[in-house]
Amino acid sequence: MRRACDNVLGLKNAVNYHSIQRNEAVFTAHSLLGEPENWRSHIERTSSSVALSMMYDSPLVQSLQDPSLLWMNRYVEEISAILMPGAFLVEVLPFLRHLPRSLSKWRRDAEESFEKSTAYFEKRFQNIKKQVVSGQEQRPSFCVSLAENQENSKLSDQECAWLAGLLYAAGSETTATTMIWFIFCMVLFPDIQTRAQEELDKVVGRSRVPSFADLKHLPYIHAIVKEILRWRTPHVSAENSFDSDSDPSTTTLRYTGRCRGIPTRRHLDENGQLKDGLLGLSESHFTYGFGQRICVGRHVANNTLFMAAATILWTMRLEGVKDSDGNVVVPDVNSEEENGVLVRPPPFSITTTPRFRDADTFIKEARDEVVEENLVARLDARD
């Protein structure tokens, strides 16, 4: 399964998802500019919709209330709750696993949830596989690649179906959380935002929205995304200790990417500016894990984050709301709250203003094109 993911989401194939990521970035920037009060929902919609499109080539989903997102996100919530260490008594008292099924509610619930999810994921995978087998031309998606390579990978239909479902879960919340930290950081550090916008003016100009071709010329925006991943790793920072007396069969060991991050000092010069270390191409953090278990989705995640950051910063100035004295309210630098196994900033409000004359017109036109393209894709999907 790991090999199948590495192949489809690797550096070379990550370009297959560029147009999805670019369209989502445009749609998000337009939504943030028009409705800053709902900024978190817009970010959550984006990462869910990107993940769904990458898995199943679904057209961009315009609302978090869309039934397909509601279903997938309910399933992600269930998985997140199950993943929390200590969620079930049987983890602490392993002998409970020998009780008959009739006395094990946790087992019955798990089986029921497995059956429900399997039916849903298999239906989605089978729809795509049928089209692949019939020789119908397909746009790239994770399921298309799985179906095309099923003979080599030797994965069953059920394994393929679950793999796509699990990738959605692995990629949607993590990406949304990082994007939320991005907004937090831009509000908190206006000077960094200004410098990124100066870079955008120099490289992209003000008469078109950023494209993937620009990204290698935007080292400062790369550096911002990397630093956010390092500084505000989305994972829970577990601080539990364990010792040699701990029972290995019942101890859950989680590492936190954050404690393995490189200290900020090394990345800032005496003026507080980012040093070259972060401007290079290497990851510079351990937020995607390491070794054989390193995140297979890191290339597509980086692309989604870079594109969204560049497009949002190109379009608008992000600020905290003003208090009654006219001072901008910024969130507390140390604030964070747990959300399942991830850590997010607590709620805060933002304002967004077009960064220059016509920025709102440009982003609206780009967004209208995306919506039109989407409509055609939806009609195609129905045929």
Ligand code: HEM
């Ligand atoms: C900012 C976004 C993301 C972060 C911070 C992140 C972080 C991580 C981390 C730390 C691991 C390693 C866990 C371990 O050591 O067991 C991991 C694994 C994984 N990630 Fe991500 N991830 C992100 C986005 C994605 C995306 C977009 C996808 C899929 C499209 C994805 C798919 C996976 C998968 C399948 C694994 C399991 C790999 C294995 O065990 O072989 N991730 N991720």
